[in-house]
Amino acid sequence: MSIITTGIIRIARSKVMEQLPEMVFVLDEKERIVDANAVAQKWLGKPLDQILGGDPLDVFKEWPQLLQRFFFLEYTREEVEIPGDPPRTLETIMTPIFNGKKELEGRVILAYDVTERKNLEKELKSANESLQTQLKENEHLRIQLQEQAIRDPLTGVFNRRYFAEALDNETARAKRENSPFSLVVLDVDHFKKVNDTYGHKCGDLVLQTLAKFLQENTRRSDIVCRFGGEEFVLLMPDAPLEDAYERAELFRNKFESMVNMYEGTEIRATFSAGVASFPVHADSGETLLGLADQALYASKAEGRNRVTKYSSLIKS
Numbered sequence: 001m002s003i004i005t006t007g008i009i010r011i012a013r014s015k016v017m018e019q020l021p022e023m024v025f026v027l028d029e030k031e032r033i034v035d036a037n038a039v040a041q042k043w044l045g046k047p048l049d050q051i052l053g054g055d056p057l058d059v060f061k062e063w064p065q066l067l068q069r070f071f072f073l074e075y076t077r078e079e080v081e082i083p084g085d086p087p088r089t090l091e092t093i094m095t096p097i098f099n100g101k102k103e104l105e106g107r108v109i110l111a112y113d114v115t116e117r118k119n120l121e122k123e124l125k126s127a128n129e130s131l132q133t134q135l136k137e138n139e140h141l142r143i144q145l146q147e148q149a150i151r152d153p154l155t156g157v158f159n160r161r162y163f164a165e166a167l168d169n170e171t172a173r174a175k176r177e178n179s180p181f182s183l184v185v186l187d188v189d190h191f192k193k194v195n196d197t198y199g200h201k202c203g204d205l206v207l208q209t210l211a212k213f214l215q216e217n218t219r220r221s222d223i224v225c226r227f228g229g230e231e232f233v234l235l236m237p238d239a240p241l242e243d244a245y246e247r248a249e250l251f252r253n254k255f256e257s258m259v260n261m262y263e264g265t266e267i268r269a270t271f272s273a274g275v276a277s278f279p280v281h282a283d284s285g286e287t288l289l290g291l292a293d294q295a296l297y298a299s300k301a302e303g304r305n306r307v308t309k310y311s312s313l314i315k316s
């Protein structure tokens with residue numbers, strides 16, 4: 001090698017290798033360290049003369065995570081966490097050097113300190129997770145508020161406001177698809193007597209029991225609504241008059257046999273109901289509701305604890 005060539009190599013090392021902000025190590029084919037730049041010396045806390053010719057097992061004994069990457073035979077690029085206070089994260093690049101005969105002559109290892117970037121990534125990830133959690137909480141709160149807006153707070157069934165919208169939608173669907181639906185309006189018998197005898201808490205228990213009973217015994221497509229006071233309405237899609245009447249009768253019989261305990265006392269309750277169907281009785285949801293209500297009052301007039309189908313013979 002000429003003096004000029006040797007000089008160029010020295011200049012190249014001084015201007016390139018020593019100016020790199022990354023740690024650079026060069027190993028020969030016998031796994032000995034033959035060069036290390038100033039950054040590497042600073043990180044190791046050793047001058048160059050204590051590093052050159054050294055066995056990596058000794059030089060890097062405190063950094064086993066980094067040492068493991070020195071002996072790969074293929075190009076690799078990965079991140080390594082170095083212990084310390086605080087720990088550091090290095091991105092390492094190992095490049096094998098082969099001669100013209102494809103024989104391994106050594107390796108060059110570069111190590112970038114990416115701790116700050118990794119910390120920023122962790123902070124960003126944490127902030128994103130917090131944001132996602134907040135969004136889920138907001139969505140949960142929105143659903144809760146939406147449910148509160150359409151549910152009766154005492155019984156948990158739908159409220160009158162929701163029922164009015166559901167009735168309009170079902171009427172439109174039934175007209176469009178030429179399908180029937182029925183309304184059952186029911187009212188707890190002698191409810192005032194229950195309140196006067198046992199108190200309003202007992203009355204609330206009766207309403208809650210009836211609401212739960214209706215929810216458990218109706219179809220998923222049915223809509224159970226507390227219409228006001230002790231009155232409930234069932235909207236039954238695709239249910240013609242006879243089907244709705246038979247189901248209402250079944251509900252009445254089952255509820256009549258139920259026993260509720262209130263402060264050690266057996267409480268029994270019954271309900272009266274009226275049934276009207278689309279399009280047999282009316283082609284308007286609002287009108288149909290009024291007819292089912294008329295049938296309910298006919299049940300009460302005839303002795304209560306019964307279900308009545310609307311008929312034009314019923315006097316409003």
